[in-house]
Amino acid sequence: MSDYKPNSKHDPEAKFADNERLKTQSNFLRGTIETDLKDQITGGFNADNFQLIRFHGMYQQDDRDIRPERAKQKLEPLHNVMLRARMPGGIIKPQQWLAIDKFADEKTMYGSIRLTTRQTFQFHGVLKPNIKDMHQMLNSVGIDSIATAGDVNRNVLCTTNPVESELHQEAYQWAAKISEHLLPKTRAYAEIWLNGEKSESTDEEPILGSTYLPRKFKTTVTIPPNNEVDVHANDLNFVAIAENGKLIGFNVLVGGGLAMTHGDVNTYPRKADDFGFVPLEHTLAIAEHVVSVQRDWGNRVNRKNAKTKYTLDTFGSDAFKAEVEKRAGVKFEPSRDYEFTHRGDRFGWVEGIDGKHHLTLFIQNGRILDFPGKPLKTGCRKIAEIHQGDFRMTANQNLIIAGVPAQQKATIEKLAREHGLIDDGDSEQRKASMACVSLPTCPLAMAEAERYLPSLIEKTEALLAKHNVADEHIILRVVGCPNGCGRAMLAEAGLVGKGPGKYNFYLGGNREGTRIPKLYLENVGEETYLEALDELIGRWANEREQDEGFGDFVIRQGIVTEVKVSKTDFHA
Known part of the structure; x- marks a missing residue:
């Protein structure tokens, strides 16, 4: 563990989590993945490789229905992998889209493209013979x-529509720079998947270290007043500060994260802390050393407490x-x-400012597939x-058709409407x-989420209509487990899977x-939480203050x- 020196506040006698052994012995994330690829006896990956492929952007899964x-x-x-692409700021070109569309059709089990909250x-349902392809x-x-999963900095999010103004364009450029700066330097990805030339020389990881980070790490760049990337769900956030329409630097927010473990009061979702402002020229140094401090100080004994927030x-x-300032040689300003x-x-x-137009399409659950x-x-x-x-994927699972000239607007909109991409x-x-x-x-799923959401929305819409607030909305999120992927721990009303048909509300x-929500009902089924929601929506409709959101109402009324x-x- 050459890069990790236990601090006195950690127990130096404690045994490291097995993932630390795995990373140490992986030869910079190579493991024996290539050997597993040739193994035709199983459709999956064995032993350590099950975890190591995550650093290459994949998770091994199977169809639990069958x-x-x-x-x-x-x-x-039926083992297969899910792959998550690295797309800083979510920008993808039309020719790239056509390529991934073709692959989804021809070489995945489900045929879909899934837009994610990252x-x-x-891609879902890629069988082993098709992974290298x-x-x-x-x-x-x-x-x-590269590095869209595993104990590394993952895909860097950015406020969408970066060509809408010069400020948005600059923010996207910084998201791309941060992504490149924090990437693993190992040649393992190219060697295994791209037939890259093998080298006997030793890899170096000057930022991530030879044992990488203690846990996953997430970064965003965002432009107020829109918090579409949910900064408080992320370890490191750069909040753009502008003067006269020009980006001058960032407020740096550190330590957000939403994952927790049912029944473990030592785990919890947490908002990020505002460390202060840094001018643009210090952005990469600050990013690097927030990562390096977490690398060296993070808990490598208990992975449930290994995230930056802990x-x-x-x-x-x-x-x-103070340690970030010391390492970076930069003082945070107020x-x-x-x-x-x-x-x-x-x-x-x-x-946009250049006369081009951008069309944002609502994609329910981010699932792009041909539905009836x-x-x-x-x-x-x-x-x-x-x-x-180009296209721009959003952190809310939607899609923007960006950079459309005025003369093409009607054609694009006609295609979108004909194929259900616009539904008034x-x-x-x-x-x-x-x-x-x-x-x-x-x-990891304990309960339904994506497949359940459409019916949950319909029932929620009915409750809003019942109380004469059909034009209103509640930020509603449902997730199958407490790991935070759907960001339910930043919702006004969030359901977190506890078991088949059961959720914490x-x-x-x-x-x-x-603001982080608080537990209201534990391990309940649909009838119970919808009954509660019915009563609360009724009270909100009748007792709210002007423009008061549902979440603010339940706090003001002391409901939680x-x-x-x-x-x-x-947990109090």
Whole structure:
């Protein structure tokens, strides 16, 4: 463990988590993945490689719907991988879109493209014989999946529509720079997947270290007043500060994160702390050394307490901040004023400063597939075939057709409407709801999420209509487990899977995404939480103050207490 020197506040006698052994022995993330690829006895990856492929952007999964039937037939689960691409800021060109569309059709089990809350796309259901082809196809069009999973800095999010103004364009450029700066330097990805020339020389990881980070690490760049990337779900956030329309630097927010473990009061979602302002020229140094401090101070014994948020709570934010300043040779200046007033995507057309137009499409659950009466995937392909700009995936699972010249607007909109990509009947509630993938593919899922969300939305819409607030909305999120992928721990109303048909029901987040909700009902089924929601919506409709959101209402009325300091308040 050459890069990790246990601090006195950690137990130097404690045994490291097995993932630390795995990374140490992996030969800079190579392991024996190549040997496993040649193994035709199993469709999966063995031993350490099951974990190591995550650093290459993949998770091993199987179709849990058919697992029992395969077991009866004495067959192993239908192993396959999910791949998450690295797309800083979510920008993808039409020719790239056509390539991933073709691969999804021809070489995945489900045929879909999944837009994710990490502002990128995922392939689901790729069988072992097609994995190498997948990486080589992506490389041929300038895409990779390096460091989109595993104990590294993952895909860097950025406020969408970066060509809407010069400020947005600059923010995107910084997101790309940060992504490149924090990438693993190992040649393992190229050697294994791209037939890169092998080298006997020793790899070096000057930022991540030879044992990489203690846990996953997430970074964003965002422009107030829109908090569409949910900064408080991330370890490191750069909040753009502008003067006269020009980017001058960032407020740096550190230590956000939403994952927790059911029944473990030592785990909790946490908001990020504002460390202060830095001018642009110090951005990469600050990014590097927030990562390096977390690398060296993070908990490598207990992975449930290994995220940056716990490092801050263990050592104190001030001590962490001082160490970053010392290593970077930069002092944080006092934070500049900013405010988040809303989050979410702006649907419909927006005109940019260059006269080009951008169309934001609502994609329920981010699942791009040809559904009955809504051939979304075909529609996106037809648009990509004629589009002269690019696509922008959002952190809310939606898609922007960006850079459309005025003379092409009508054609693009006609294609979108013909293929169900624009539906004027979509309610505000539907647009404000989100779910993780969950069953049948996620191995961590305890309850349904993506497949359940449409019916949950319909029932919620009915409750809003019952109380004469059908034009209103609640930021509603449902996830299959407590790992945080669907960001339910920043919702006004969040359901977190506890078991088949059972959820923990949380209330009290806000529309700006700056407050953690609190447990209201534990391990309940649909009848119970909908009955509670019915009563609460009725009270909100009749007792709210002007423009008061649902989450603010339940806090003001004392229905749940506000979570101010997660470590002490969340489980209280």
